[in-house]
Amino acid sequence: MSMTQSRLSGGEALVRALVAHGTELVFGIPGTHNLGIYRALAEHGVRHVTPRHEQGAGFAADGYARVTGRPGVCLTTSGPAVLNAMTAVTQSYSDSVPILLISPGMPLRHPGRGNGTLHEVRDQSAALEAVIGYSHRVQSVAEIPLAVAQAFAHMTSGRPRPAHLEIPLDLVDALDKVSEVAPLLVTHPPADAVTIAAAAGRLTTAAKPGLIIGGGAKGASEEITALAERLGAPVVATANGKGTFSEHHPLSIGAGLHHKAVADFVADCDSVLAIGTELASTDLWNGPLKFPGDLIRIDVDPAQMITNALPDHRLVGDARATVEALNQRLGKGSLSEEAVKRAERWQKLFRKHARTQGAVWLPLVEAMREVLSPGAIVAGDSAMACYYGTLSNLPLEGPASFLYPTGFGTLGYGLPAAIGAQLGAPDRQVVALHGDGGAMFTLPELATAAQERLALPVIICDNGGYGEIRREMVERSEPVHGVNLPGVDFALVAKGLNCHGVTVDGEDRFAAALRKAFAADRPTVIHVVGDLAGA
Structure with missing residues (x-):
């Protein structure tokens, strides 16, 4: 934390902290309780886009975050506005997208049972905490830069998730001495070396390997392509993993785990590497996949590692760093004609099912x-x-x-x-x-x-x-x-x-x-x- 202090309003402290964390664009709708934040946005040149509904603001921030890889920011006023945005950030939570939802809240000393204040909600922070798992209500202007840094660290470390930051409305225009807080250094380590070595050994001996890639793999596109070619492994993607491995690549089977061809392909593999996917019913539609061969999972979320399918090898770590470490273990290789022919067989079955449906x-x-x-x-x-x-x-x-x-x-x-x-x-x-x-x-x-x-x-x-x-x-x-x-x-x-x-x-x-x-x-x-x- 820097020792340099400035006397700032809550809105100014918030926007300065957002800018320090690389925020260039905010989606939101002005309201009576957030005007002090809007004044600071204009003064600091942060681009603002005004959707016509707070749900639209949240979805726009989600789309922005998915394509840029940076947290999207959604700014609402209090009460009905933040609750309107709740559906959007819950979607972001479900799909592991980093969205920072910012809203004013009731004043610091607001009566717990309420008194009819405009946009009054008994506990909107608790409501957001219940559905996205992270909501923080600051208690002072001085705390705001720290709260922003903590929220960005939450969104960008481990499994990406949204966060809600609530600024009591009486703090938006209040003045106090504020210390700047530099962004926290977030690392993205690979899985441990012993587990990587064991998984690499199994993949080396696999005669019929396969890859399943999900939304958690999208930061590792180049590394996954190199790994698939080295292993000669056909690749199938979930909806959120679609495009991470080019669907024009000869090893690409396609996107969509719900087709019978995918279940048959997985059953035919002697080793399957699943990267950044929940293997959830929303992707599978027709029940869990069966893995008669070994299942190796790479996931940044330890709890997710054992959800929906128990792997034989658990690689808890960042997808890009872990796949890169696997590639180093496996060494260089070239795409064989036999691997391409195997992939073509599954492509034909997959496309037949997909086109029929x-x-x-x-x-x-x-x-x-x-x-x-x-x-x-x-x-x-x-x-x-x-x-x-x-x-x-x-x-x-x-x-x-x-x-x-x-x-x-x-x-x-x-x-x-x-x-x-x-x-x-x-x-x-x-x-x-x-x-x-x-x-x-x-x-x-x-x-x-x-x-x-x-x-x-x-x-x-x-x-x-x-x-x-x-x-x-x-x-x-x-x-x-x-x-x-x-x-x-x-x-x-x-x-x-x-x-x-x-x-x-x-x-x-x-x-x-x-x-x-x-x-x-x-x-x-x-x-x-x-x-x-x-x-």
């Missing part, structure tokens, strides 16, 4: 494949066009190229996440992909994208409501009700929100609209109807 969306996916450039980012919603269509049928390359609300499975994620992703990666193509039901959850964020002048295609596949739930009702032989929604003219709505809008019902028209959208001066809603939308 996603058949109605294949024309849409093929058009996207034709238009998207290498390194493109698809921000998907929890929609049939995403989990049946693009997840397993649209090859992508590059970490964080498929942003998807896997664990919590919320609706409305795609559009605001795409906004955050585009602002975090302005040189990459970004596209949002929604169903018509989920699009309505955050549709006003079109105005945010228009205000920022983003050339963002927003694809809305209209199948007349909540198609997946409708399918499940039919499958259960139960009455179909509550799922069929009256049609919305999304192209017309888009124009009302200062975006371009077009309705398409054919593959050629869709591809042309997508190309035009990437060259536009603002967002373009592409309303997909008919067979192309899976209707």
